Amino acid sequence: MFERIAALVLLANLVVTCAWSDHVTAQSVTSLPAFRQLIPLPAVVEPAAGAGFEITPATTIRVPGGDDQLLRIGRFLSDFIGIAAGPEPPRVEQGRSNTGAIVLQVGEVSQAGAEAYELTVTSELVTVTGRTAAGVFNGVQTFRQLLPPFLEHDGVRADKNRPIRAPAVRIVDSPRFGWRGAMLDVARHFFSVEDVKRYVDLIALLKLNRLHLHLADDQGWRIEIKSWPNLTVHGGSTAVGGGRGGYYSQRQYADIVAYAADRNITVVPEIDMPGHTNAALASYPELNCDGKAPPLFTGIEVGFSALCVTRDITYNFIDDVVREIAAITPGPYFHIGGDEVKTLTPSQYVEFIERVQTIVQSHGKQMIGWDEIAPARLLPTSIVQHWRPKTTPAEAVARGAKVIMSPAERTYLDMKYDPATPIGLSWAAFIDVRDSYDWDPADALAGVAESALLGVESPLWTETVANMRDAELMAFPRIAAIAEIGWSRGDQRKWDDFRIRLGAQADRWSALGINYFRSPKIPWQAPPTVEK
Ligand code: NGO
Numbered sequence: 001m002f003e004r005i006a007a008l009v010l011l012a013n014l015v016v017t018c019a020w021s022d023h024v025t026a027q028s029v030t031s032l033p034a035f036r037q038l039i040p041l042p043a044v045v046e047p048a049a050g051a052g053f054e055i056t057p058a059t060t061i062r063v064p065g066g067d068d069q070l071l072r073i074g075r076f077l078s079d080f081i082g083i084a085a086g087p088e089p090p091r092v093e094q095g096r097s098n099t100g101a102i103v104l105q106v107g108e109v110s111q112a113g114a115e116a117y118e119l120t121v122t123s124e125l126v127t128v129t130g131r132t133a134a135g136v137f138n139g140v141q142t143f144r145q146l147l148p149p150f151l152e153h154d155g156v157r158a159d160k161n162r163p164i165r166a167p168a169v170r171i172v173d174s175p176r177f178g179w180r181g182a183m184l185d186v187a188r189h190f191f192s193v194e195d196v197k198r199y200v201d202l203i204a205l206l207k208l209n210r211l212h213l214h215l216a217d218d219q220g221w222r223i224e225i226k227s228w229p230n231l232t233v234h235g236g237s238t239a240v241g242g243g244r245g246g247y248y249s250q251r252q253y254a255d256i257v258a259y260a261a262d263r264n265i266t267v268v269p270e271i272d273m274p275g276h277t278n279a280a281l282a283s284y285p286e287l288n289c290d291g292k293a294p295p296l297f298t299g300i301e302v303g304f305s306a307l308c309v310t311r312d313i314t315y316n317f318i319d320d321v322v323r324e325i326a327a328i329t330p331g332p333y334f335h336i337g338g339d340e341v342k343t344l345t346p347s348q349y350v351e352f353i354e355r356v357q358t359i360v361q362s363h364g365k366q367m368i369g370w371d372e373i374a375p376a377r378l379l380p381t382s383i384v385q386h387w388r389p390k391t392t393p394a395e396a397v398a399r400g401a402k403v404i405m406s407p408a409e410r411t412y413l414d415m416k417y418d419p420a421t422p423i424g425l426s427w428a429a430f431i432d433v434r435d436s437y438d439w440d441p442a443d444a445l446a447g448v449a450e451s452a453l454l455g456v457e458s459p460l461w462t463e464t465v466a467n468m469r470d471a472e473l474m475a476f477p478r479i480a481a482i483a484e485i486g487w488s489r490g491d492q493r494k495w496d497d498f499r500i501r502l503g504a505q506a507d508r509w510s511a512l513g514i515n516y517f518r519s520p521k522i523p524w525q526a527p528p529t530v531e532k
Pocket of ligand 1: 302340370387412414425461462463
């Protein structure tokens with residue numbers, strides 16, 4: 001009897017092995033050291049025989065003639081490889097491919113979606129084919145993760161003991177969700193243009209494709225509005241704790257937007273209203289119902305401020321702000337906040353949101369708001385960002401609304417990992433790395449099925465986060481968990497595999513100088529020392 005069962009089990013295993021012989025499962029990807037670097041997990045990975053591709057001084061990067069987007073992606077890859085293989089970074093050449101090249105191209109891919117790509121690595125050639133340039137960029141990030149982490153150091157050189165080699169493989173891949181976001185609150189503490197670009201660089205590695213900038217709150221107004229200059233002069237002058245504030249000129253903002261676009265990231269600007277507006281109220285007395293400007297605010301309480309929703313000038317103000325920001329934002333979205341308003345009646349609030357929605361639409365943008373906006377009559381293009389624990393925007397979904405998932409108890413990067421985390425808040429939860437990974441957006445909310453979801457986003461609020469070191473400590477590794485949730489199929493994701501692949505990021509993240517949280521529950525691999 002037992003022998004017969006054993007034989008059946010063996011047979012079943014064989015069938016499974018045959019079914020998977022063309023590509024390997026999440027588990028096997030994790031078990032193969034050459035592929036352990038991959039986060040997010042690709043849809044299909046087929047390891048191939050052979051030594052793989054070695055980048056040498058002769059390697060070139062080929063892009064089709066006349067395609068500027070691919071040319072820029074080619075330059076990105078060339079900059080990344082830098083002078084590791086030879087005296088100059090690899091040349092990016094336009095025109096037909098030859099052996100020894102890394103070929104970037106747009107073409108047919110067997111997976112659906114604009115961001116899909118196929119990556120093949122043989123000993124002669126690397127080919128990254130995207131359905132669009134976005135797909136090519138994604139494929140380049142995957143190729144980057146197959147290359148040795150020491151390449152992440154600037155100015156480092158390969159040698160014969162340390163070649164630059166990617167394993168032979170075919171990867172076919174596309175994201176589960178089109179919205180894979182990170183939010184950075186630059187209002188509570190200000191982050192310089194360089195800081196924001198670094199954050200963009202770090203999230204691009206994980207194939208995130210939205211950067212939501214929380215540009216105004218009680219403690220600071222961070223974007224130049226030419227028709228209301230005191231917003232930044234006064235309203236941008238400080239931050240939580242009374243430190244020096246700051247703001248982006250429109251040129252600097254446009255620079256961030258372009259930098260992000262080169263990394264397949266759409267910037268989503270947020271001006272929070274009608275609450276969270278003390279910085280604006282302090283800058284212009286006419287925005288207050290009593291006509292008096294309050295003092296600047298440097299504490300962290302919420303819910304006390306609101307624009308005067310019964311004054312016409314408030315809507316002129318909003319129209320100017322949305323118009324100026326929309327004009328320098330190529331992406332289709334404008335986020336109006338809408339959260340935590342405690343000084344208005346529900347009908348005043350809903351009326352305000354609907355009026356602002358019209359303004360946003362008149363400037364050619366889709367409105368996004370935190371989930372408090374759900375009771376308003378939303379346009380089919382408007383988007384609800386779910387954040388509050390124990391609530392669901394199910395009714396708005398039934399009326400056709402689309403949802404971005406940012407449940408605070410899973411995705412808020414400002415929550416402490418555990419009681420010992422030196423910074424952060426804990427009102428929603430302590431969020432261990434596993435808590436941030438082990439959930440599925442399609443199962444999280446009653447009445448909100450996968451078809452209503454645009455994707456996921458991880459907000460980093462900065463009441464207690466004063467600089468990039470703090471930001472990185474709170475974001476990494478949890479943002480990698482959110483990136484994988486946004487990208488990889490739910491049935492392929494397993495915590496036990498993910499934690500091993502997270503541990504394998506230690507070299508790369510150390511080389512990038514990321515101040516990541518060394519969670520004791522992750523088997524971090526010790527980074528080797530690198531001589532330049
Ligand atoms: C809330 C609040 C923010 C806080 C954050 C802190 C939302 C959408 N509004 O999230 O103002 O900074 O919590 O965790």
